[in-house]
Amino acid sequence: MTATVLVPxxxxxxxxxxxxxxVFTGITVGLIGLLAISYQxxxxxxxxxxxxxxxxxxIIVASVGTDLAESLVLPGLVVELAEIMAISEILMSxxxxxQGKSVELFPLPLNLDMEVLTTAPVFFAVILVAYxxxxxxxxxxxxxxxxxxxxxxxxxARGVPSNTWEGLAGASGIAWCLWLxxxxxxxxxxxxxxxxxxxxxxGVFIKVTFKASLVGVMGREEFKKE
Amino acid sequence: MDISILGGPILGIIPLGDIVLYFxxxxxxxxxxxxxxxxxxxxSSTESQVEAEFGTLKNREVKVDKAExxxxxxxxxVCGLATAGAMVTGDLFDFTLFVTLIGIVNxxxxxxxxxxxxxxxxxxxxxxxxxxxLPLFGGAALVLAATGTISLxxxxxxxxxxxxxxxxxxLFFLGVAGETGxxxxxxxxxxxxxxxxxxxxxxxHLSSLLVIVRTIEILLIIxxxx
Numbered sequence: 166m167t168a169t170v171l172v173p174x175x176x177x178x179x180x181x182x183x184x185x186x187x188v189f190t191g192i193t194v195g196l197i198g199l200l201a202i203s204y205q206x207x208x209x210x211x212x213x214x215x216x217x218x219x220x221x222x223x224i225i226v227a228s229v230g231t232d233l234a235e236s237l238v239l240p241g242l243v244v245e246l247a248e249i250m251a252i253s254e255i256l257m258s259x260x261x262x263x264q265g266k267s268v269e270l271f272p273l274p275l276n277l278d279m280e281v282l283t284t285a286p287v288f289f290a291v292i293l294v295a296y297x298x299x300x301x302x303x304x305x306x307x308x309x310x311x312x313x314x315x316x317x318x319x320x321x322a323r324g325v326p327s328n329t330w331e332g333l334a335g336a337s338g339i340a341w342c343l344w345l346x347x348x349x350x351x352x353x354x355x356x357x358x359x360x361x362x363x364x365x366x367x368g369v370f371i372k373v374t375f376k377a378s379l380v381g382v383m384g385r386e387e388f389k390k391e
Numbered sequence: 392m393d394i395s396i397l398g399g400p401i402l403g404i405i406p407l408g409d410i411v412l413y414f415x416x417x418x419x420x421x422x423x424x425x426x427x428x429x430x431x432x433x434x435s436s437t438e439s440q441v442e443a444e445f446g447t448l449k450n451r452e453v454k455v456d457k458a459e460x461x462x463x464x465x466x467x468x469v470c471g472l473a474t475a476g477a478m479v480t481g482d483l484f485d486f487t488l489f490v491t492l493i494g495i496v497n498x499x500x501x502x503x504x505x506x507x508x509x510x511x512x513x514x515x516x517x518x519x520x521x522x523x524x525l526p527l528f529g530g531a532a533l534v535l536a537a538t539g540t541i542s543l544x545x546x547x548x549x550x551x552x553x554x555x556x557x558x559x560x561x562l563f564f565l566g567v568a569g570e571t572g573x574x575x576x577x578x579x580x581x582x583x584x585x586x587x588x589x590x591x592x593x594x595x596h597l598s599s600l601l602v603i604v605r606t607i608e609i610l611l612i613i614x615x616x617x
Contacts (some may be wrong), residue, residue, distance in 0.1 A: 184536065188529075188533070189579065191525075191529060192529075195522075195525045195529075198522075199522065202518075211518060212518065215518050218521065218522050218524075219521060219524055219525065219527050220526075221525050221529075222525040225528070225529035225533070226531075226532040227527065228532070228536075229532045229533075229535055231535070233484070233535055233540075233541060234532055234535060234536075236484065237487070237531060237532055237535070240487075240491070241524065241528045242447060244491045244495070245524060247495055248495060248498070248520060248524070249497055249521065250490065251495065251499065251502070251517060252498070252514060252518065252521065254502075255502045255513050255517060255522070258505075258510065259507055259510040259511060259514065262505065262507055262510065263507060290485045293579055390512075
């Protein structure tokens with residue numbers, strides 16, 4: 166096959182051999198998802214099953230495994246998330262409109278009372294924040310922020326002490342300054358590159374973490390009502 | 392085969408690092424058409440329609456309120472700019488991103504009409520667009536895997552066509568069809584009800600038409616049938 170000619174010799178043949186199985190896996194996942202959607206009459210289930218098709222897309226793109234493919238994975242993931250959020254907003258606003266109520270911009274009509282909402286969030290948040298701190302940098306910040314965001318969203322129904330999040334907003338700004346100082350040191354005093362590296366890495370880590378959790382500040386408007 | 396066979400002589404290229412834009416009369420014409428239509432939309436105001444009331448001889452005027460009008464005009468302008476960008480980009484990756492941006496914005500334009508039936512159409516279109524990301528990104532990734540590049544100027548210099556390239560490009564076309572090609576069918580639902588402010592929906596038709604034409608050019612560049 167001519168496509169494998171392009172692969173440099175340092176890549177082991179096992180990894181190269183994984184390409185076609187991965188592509189077929191992705192297409193099979195997509196077909197299974199489509200089959201399930203065709204049987205499904207419930208709109209919400211169809212939406213969730215559509216996400217499975219999106220995961221098939223990620224498998225295919227990830228199977229290529231070069232840096233150009235990585236540049237396709239990130240937008241693919243973002244597009245997937247953006248579309249599923251937009252469609253679920255449409256679904257919610259349609260259902261609320263069917264009942265004859267007015268629709269808010271950020272509809273949260275949930276009043277869930279499940280045990281998993283009290284036990285799981287702390288566990289997941291701690292694991293994600295610890296793993297994010299281990300990774301550091303932008304990726305770690307995104308993961309840790311996802312952990313905090315998960316905690317906040319699952320606690321919104323129960324009410325979180327709202328003034329906590331304003332402090333987080335301030336800390337995010339200070340962390341951003343650390344990041345800038347780190348970059349400045351890179352150019353002004355390159356001898357201290359290690360200090361600059363750590364300032365930048367952990368600055369952007371804290372910054373991204375708190376930025377994601379700032380959604381909690383927006384959510385505050387919601388739990389004030391309750 | 393040369394790019395100039397399809398679109399006329401190359402008038403110039405803009406090298407932005409590894410992303411190279413190229414201009415042919417074909418691309419420039421579609422680019423100018425998209426931009427001109429976007430400018431028309433930016434200065435236009437929505438029509439306010441007059442409905443005959445049932446059972447009486449009175450008429451009723453239906454208007455769009457200012458917030459919704461601004462939102463829809465903004466989405467329509469973004470859609471027009473993304474279409475214009477997709478016309479001149481010389482990079483499969485950029486083209487993919489522009490197409491997904493058009494898809495997301497189209498969902499927003501259709502969903503801005505707050506009627507249950509139109510929201511239903513927007514929901515269905517959103518599902519199709521999400522499913523469409525699988526062949527879209529998957530096709531782009533397979534073309535990348537088969538050729539080692541996603542720059543069209545590089546792909547056109549490859550003298551042969553492998554079966555993986557053909558398969559990837561067919562998947563890519565399916566993805567474009569799912570992302571923007573089917574959009575007019577769902578937009579028609581909003582038009583059939585003659586919802587106030589429906590002129591903004593026209594950008595969906597224009598972008599769908601132009602993107603499909605450009606996709607066919609890209610397919611010919613990848614597969615080189617001549």
